[in-house]
Amino acid sequence: MKKSYIEERPWGKFEQFTNNELSTVKIIEVHPQKRLSLQSHQHREEWWIALDDGIVAEIEGIRRVLKKGEHVFVPMRAKHRLSSEKERVRVLEIAFGSFDENDNTRYEDDYGRT
Template sequence: MTSPTSRIDEPEIYTEQRPWGGFERFTWNEQSTVKIIHVAPGQRLSLQRHRHRDELWVALDPGAVFEVAGERIEPEVGRRVMIRAGQTHRMSSSGPAVRVLEIAFGHFDEDDIERLEDSYGRV
C-alpha cells in the first residue's frame, strides 16, 4: 500500500544551512497552530477527522503509531505525515510514552473534532 506521504503533499518546508548547523521552517507568516502531543504508554487518541484544518505530524519519539485514512504507519523519529481536512486519523503509542509535534494549518478549533471511535466514551 502507498504511504500517505507519497499521495499527499506536505507544505513546503524551507531548509537553510548555517555555519553552526541549520534549520527547517515549517510555516512562514501563515495561520497555524503548533502543539506537542504527549501520548501515555499504550494509549491512543480517538479516531477522528476535521473539516477546517490540515495537520502535519512529526514523530519525536520511537513507538509512535499513526493511523491515516485506514493505513497504519509506525514512523521513525523525524518522519512527517500530512493529514488533510476530512481524512480519518489517530495517533497512539505502541508501548512507551511518545511525543508528536503537530502543526495545524487553517482555522483551529477543538470543537471541529468529529470523533468516530474512542476508547474513553467520547463518541
C-alpha cells in the same frame, strides 16, 4: 501536500514547517498503549513531527510507525489518529487553518466520546 523547507547554514541547518501562515502548534503526549480518537477535522489540516521513536500515525487507514524526526501530513477531512504501542511518545502538531478543539468528528473512541 505541504512540504518542509530545509536550508543549510555554515553552523548546520534548519527545517521550516510554516512561514507567515495561520497556525496552531501543540506537543501531544500519548501514554503507553493508549490512542487518540479516530477523527477528522472540517476546518484544519495537521502536520505531525515525531519527537520520539515509536509514535503510530494512522491516516485514512494507513498505519505508519514514525521514528524521531519523521513527519507526516494529515489533510483536511482525513480520518486519522495517533497511538503508542509501548512507551510514552510525543509528537509536535502544527495545525493549519481555523483551529477549534470542537472541530472533531469522532468515528471511534476508547473513552466513550463518540
